Amino acid sequence: MIIVREFDYKPGEHEADKASGSYIMSLVALVAGLPFPIINLIATFAFYLANRKDTYFVRWHCTQALLSQFSLLLMNSYGFWWTISIIFSSEQITNHYIAYIITIIVFNLTEFIATIYTAIKTGKGQHVSWWLYGDVTNLICKP
Amino acid sequence: MEKVIIRLAIIVALFFATYTALKQINWVTLFNIEKITSSTEEKLGELFWDVINLQEKEITDINIVIPIDSLISKICKANNIDVEQIKLHIVDKNEINAFALPGKHLVLYSDLIMSTENEEELCGVISHEIAHMEKDHVTKKLVKEIGLSVLISSTVGNSSPEILSNAIRLLSSTAYDRNMEKEADIDAVDYMLNANINPLPFAEFLRRSYGDDTIIDEQLSWVSTHPESAVRADYIIEYSKGKTISSAPILYKDTWDQLKMDLEDFQ
Incomplete structure (x- = not known):
């Protein structure tokens, strides 16, 4: 499901920190945004926008972090509105x-x-590619 | 690209497989949710009926109760509904009204029975109320309007008379929301068809009662508080179209006539 593989080049320390930051941003936003599922997507997207012109390694991981939030957004939103309808309707x-x-x-x-x-x-500085998300990121994010 | 689509399909399939597998478990019973709901409903029903019973006069004459009970039994048996659970109360009141209370109490006012011209019309109203019970509309409406915590506290004796009166007024003199009413009407038609009762007189009853100038508004609770009776009559007729309607009388004509006479005498 998660494969650690060699990247096209050896990323520098600064790049590794930023790439790692994209995932930490989605985690922090996920915790802070509960129970509103859109918060973590917005936070990750903001981080993506800020780093979209950065090096390939950083862009690649920001994209993978962003993509992973989309699927969560879909399933969590449905659960969120279902819960709301239980609380406020019949x-x-x-x-x-x-x-x-x-x-x-x-x-x-x-x-x-x-x-x-x-x-x-x-x-x-290690490159981690997720099952499916890594493949989609490879299609979107080019060197 | 093909690899991505296959993997996406696998993830989606995995999600729905997990969801489908988990759906097989009876979580509601496991977490004791249903048990609380049904026992609360039972208690609420008893509580509400006790209040109504104090204020109104219940008709217990077997010559009146038994024929109506036969109609209810016929509808329930044809639709696999446990007839034993339905508690029928016929109340002597100058108001065209019928309503369901929690715990499957069915309250019919004498004036409503008198205003129906045949058993099919009365079966329509009864089926409509049974549909509200079966779809759990009664509890849903109470929870929505009054709140679960207030209802639960009522069952343990922590309720003010105003709350009880409000709840009873809510159930007896206001309609459910449009979707629930339509759902109950459509289900009522299905119940009637399954029980070989022609649903068209039910539509006729709605249309007739709504357009009857001789009946004053206060007497017309069941029709006037329900949304657009003419529209309801239309969709009942529309829904019945194309369906096989086989009509078999439940009561002898003499029994029906006698029921009306007994009610008239009672009033």
């Missing part, structure tokens, strides 16, 4: 709702752990 707690919430917790937790791992590895 919707009731059902097996489907609880199953959905557990599913998104599992996926969020997986991504949370993967993000921490990637932030540490990229901070050391």
Whole structure:
């Protein structure tokens, strides 16, 4: 699911810090933005915009961090509005709702752990490519 | 690109597989949510009915109760609804009204029964209220308007008389939201069709009652508080179109006539 591989070149310490920062930004925003799922996407996007003209290594990791937030945004938004409708309308707690919430917790937790791992590895200058997200990043982000 | 699409499909499939697998578990029972809801409903129903019973006069004459019970049984049996759970109360009141209370209490006012011209019309109203019970609209409405915590505290004796009166007024004299009303109407038509009852007289009842100038507004709670009765009649007719309507009487004509006479005598 997560592959640590050699990058095209050896990134400098400054680049490694910035790349790692993109993941840390999404983590901090995720915690700070709960339960509003859009917050972490906006924060990661802001970080991406700030670094989109940086070196290839930094851009690549900012893009991967941003992409990972999109899938979370979709599933978390649905869960968020479902919860709101239960609180403020006549919707009731059902097996489907609880199953959905557990599913998104599992996926969020997986991504949370993967993000921490990637932030540490990229901070050391290692290149971490995620399953699917890494492939999409390769298509979008060119040297 | 192909690799990305395949991987994306795998992730999406993994998400839905997890969700589908988790859906199989009865979380509501596991977390005790349903148990709380149904016992709370039972208590609330008893509480509300006790208040109504103190203020109104219930008709317990078996010559009146049994024929109506037969109609309810027919509808319930044809639709796999547990008839034992439905508690019928016929109240002597000069108001065309019927409503459901939590805990499956069905309250029918004598004037509503008198205003129906045949058993199909009455079955329509009964089916509509049963649909509200089956779809849990009663509790949903109470939770939305009054709040879960207030309702739960009511069941343990921490409720003011105003809250109880408000809740009863809410259930007896105001309609559910438009979607719930439509859902109950459509389900009522299905219940009636399954029970070999023609739903068209139900539509006719709505249209007739709404346009009847001889009935004053205060007497017309069930029709006037429900949204656009003419529109409801239209979509009931529209929904019934193309469906096989086989009509088999439940009560003998004499029994129906006798029921009306007994009610009239009672009033």
